[in-house]
Amino acid sequence: MSTSPALALPFDETRRRGGFWNAILSSDRPRSKVLSAILLAILLLLAATPFLFSGSQPLSTAAKICVFVVLVASYDLLLGYSGIVSFAHTMFFGIGGYGIAIALERLGPTWGSAAVGLAAALGLSAVLAVAIGLLSLRVRAIFFSMITLAVASAAAVLASQLSDVTGGEDGLSFQLPPALRPAFRLLSEPLFGTPVNGRLIAYYLVFSVSLVVFLVLLRIVNSPFGRVLQAIRENEFRAEALGYRVVAYRTAASVISALAATVAGALMALWLRYNGPDTTLSFSIMIDILLMVVIGGMGTMYGAVVGAALFVLAQSYLQVLMAAGSAALAGLPILPNLIHPDRWLLWLGALFVISVYAFPGGIVGRLRQAGQ
Amino acid sequence: MVSSTTATPALETRGLTVRFGGHVAVNDVSCRFTPGTLTAIVGPNGAGKTTYFNLISGQLRATSGQVVVAGEDITRLSASARTRRGLGRAFQLTNLFPQLTALENVRLAVQSRADAGWSMLRVWNARRDLIDKAESVLERVRLADKRHVAPKALSHGDQRKLEVALLIAMEPKVFMFDEPTAGMSVDEVPTVLELIHDIKERRDATVLLVEHKMDVVRSLSDRIIVLHNGTLVADGEPAAVIASPVVQEAYLGMEAARG
Numbered sequence A: 001m002s003t004s005p006a007l008a009l010p011f012d013e014t015r016r017r018g019g020f021w022n023a024i025l026s027s028d029r030p031r032s033k034v035l036s037a038i039l040l041a042i043l044l045l046l047a048a049t050p051f052l053f054s055g056s057q058p059l060s061t062a063a064k065i066c067v068f069v070v071l072v073a074s075y076d077l078l079l080g081y082s083g084i085v086s087f088a089h090t091m092f093f094g095i096g097g098y099g100i101a102i103a104l105e106r107l108g109p110t111w112g113s114a115a116v117g118l119a120a121a122l123g124l125s126a127v128l129a130v131a132i133g134l135l136s137l138r139v140r141a142i143f144f145s146m147i148t149l150a151v152a153s154a155a156a157v158l159a160s161q162l163s164d165v166t167g168g169e170d171g172l173s174f175q176l177p178p179a180l181r182p183a184f185r186l187l188s189e190p191l192f193g194t195p196v197n198g199r200l201i202a203y204y205l206v207f208s209v210s211l212v213v214f215l216v217l218l219r220i221v222n223s224p225f226g227r228v229l230q231a232i233r234e235n236e237f238r239a240e241a242l243g244y245r246v247v248a249y250r251t252a253a254s255v256i257s258a259l260a261a262t263v264a265g266a267l268m269a270l271w272l273r274y275n276g277p278d279t280t281l282s283f284s285i286m287i288d289i290l291l292m293v294v295i296g297g298m299g300t301m302y303g304a305v306v307g308a309a310l311f312v313l314a315q316s317y318l319q320v321l322m323a324a325g326s327a328a329l330a331g332l333p334i335l336p337n338l339i340h341p342d343r344w345l346l347w348l349g350a351l352f353v354i355s356v357y358a359f360p361g362g363i364v365g366r367l368r369q370a371g372q
Numbered sequence B: 001m002v003s004s005t006t007a008t009p010a011l012e013t014r015g016l017t018v019r020f021g022g023h024v025a026v027n028d029v030s031c032r033f034t035p036g037t038l039t040a041i042v043g044p045n046g047a048g049k050t051t052y053f054n055l056i057s058g059q060l061r062a063t064s065g066q067v068v069v070a071g072e073d074i075t076r077l078s079a080s081a082r083t084r085r086g087l088g089r090a091f092q093l094t095n096l097f098p099q100l101t102a103l104e105n106v107r108l109a110v111q112s113r114a115d116a117g118w119s120m121l122r123v124w125n126a127r128r129d130l131i132d133k134a135e136s137v138l139e140r141v142r143l144a145d146k147r148h149v150a151p152k153a154l155s156h157g158d159q160r161k162l163e164v165a166l167l168i169a170m171e172p173k174v175f176m177f178d179e180p181t182a183g184m185s186v187d188e189v190p191t192v193l194e195l196i197h198d199i200k201e202r203r204d205a206t207v208l209l210v211e212h213k214m215d216v217v218r219s220l221s222d223r224i225i226v227l228h229n230g231t232l233v234a235d236g237e238p239a240a241v242i243a244s245p246v247v248q249e250a251y252l253g254m255e256a257a258r259g
Helices: A020-024 A033-052 A056-082 A089-107 A111-136 A141-161 A198-221 A224-234 A236-241 A246-272 A277-281 A283-296 A302-328 A341-358 A362-371 B049-057 B079-084 B102-113 B128-140 B156-170 B189-201 B214-220 B238-243 B245-258
Strands: B011-020 B023-033 B038-042 B064-069 B087-090 B174-178 B206-210 B223-228 B231-236
Touching (some): A033 A362, A056 A089, A056 A198, A056 A224, A056 A302, A089 A141, A089 A246, A089 A277, A111 A141, A141 A283, A198 A246, A224 A236, A224 A246, A224 B102, A236 A246, A236 B079, A246 A277, A283 A302, A283 A341, A283 A362, A302 A362, B011 B049, B023 B049, B023 B064, B023 B223, B038 B049, B038 B214, B049 B087, B049 B174, B049 B206, B079 B087, B087 B156, B102 B128, B102 B156, B156 B189, B174 B189, B189 B206, B189 B214, B214 B238, B223 B238, B223 B245, B231 B245, B238 B245
Parallel strands (some): B038 B206, B038 B223, B087 B174, B174 B206
Antiparallel strands (some): B011 B023, B011 B064
16 A cells, blocks of 8 residues: 555645635645535535435435544544554544443443543543554554554454453444434424434534544644654655654554544444444454545545545445446346446445546545646 | 864764674764864765764664763764754755655754644644745755755755755754765855855854865865774864875875776
């Protein structure tokens, strides 16, 4: 996996300009009209999903997109900005999920136990990230990646073995605090035809926390600290010679990334009212994250938004789309079979290969190039 | 006057030695460097000049001996810790951030000097002072018009100038130049020599210069030390050192023989 960024970063923005968007986006604007439009569309659709679509699947898809934007953006901080190839990212995602699940199951469905669970999860993630960082960021990149892989595998085995605590392979189902339950009504009357219940509150909790964490990550990669990370990625030896403590900076990046992934895991568990190995801890999620970063565009942050939205939508709706296509082509030779819903993974794979081949800088890289 | 006897040197090496297997690359070199003095380090290829620099700036660890900066033993410190104590180094082979712009390269050096790298919640361009300073350094090395060009797209001479710019931006107490004009075109050399001359004129700067070109050494240095096979073989005023038989044989003789 190459760790070079999607494109040379914009260093011409030396004149600090005021304005709402520069403040919110940390002076790192999309720099492409098409990209701005896409990002705005994703933001508005996610913000309005409960009122635009009926049924539970669109809302669940939207919540999953929000969570994965945070998860993928935090991974981009590591891979795209710091040049660190870690395979332990789902471990931190899982710790967040289990923190919430175990606390709410054991301590009862209150906000207090959710806070305790999240705090414990953040603490554990920080300690693990520091330990992995200090022990292994001194060694060569490939060994670091191998160590993270080993630690992540150990964590997955541990989670399935400690079934008394984690529920093992079955995972844990739990009750949410009353305000987040479907039966809870904030308003007695529906708003624009949508009942304002606990499910809606849960969605907006996921949406707003994801938005804030994403903007904080965007700020961090555009801070003096973020600039040091990029310098280390470019030339570690020189960064050290300039007086930057490379191991300390890399460890800090790992911790920040791990904490954001933990928050994402907590949100995922809150939304699903369940946490298990397959929803947060499995290695296939790690591969999904890698694909989302690469497809969206490494080292751009906005790539996480585009990549996560596209990927989760494809995962959720490609089968539906193919079923429709297959039905429409019924009677023709071969074609209906080719786009039979059972082949959806084949087409998903083909889409990825094509997009990586056609847009080596990811979608964001391609759009910015076109915009210049 | 050779200033190696002044009370507190900015930099001192005591019996500095490094072995690679059976080969002794730097052998028991003791030397003091004082502020306001430019010391040229000369010697044939493979004499250990760059290795000596690496031992001082921390890219290599000494087998024995000490490196002392302003009275503090820094032999066990990392390269970054030594930089924070005022050792600045420009590298022989250009060593920059290839995909970041010239301005960002220098700004990162300024930012390190200002100890602002751990600021996470401000946008980098909120520190206008760091950008201004980086721009003024680029101006000094005559690269202001190329501030938005990345090093990989710069000419070799401009890359060398940028390397010097990073060192100036660090504002070290000890400046270490490793063949700063190597591979530069003739018309670019004076700019760099002028910069080194300016640094030397400031009485508080200690300058170490590894250089092959004897005319450059003659015109800039207050003192010359000669390394040969890792050993310090001569140390003194330029004219005396250049005239000494050991130098004629060890270094200049070889130069002459090669034509």
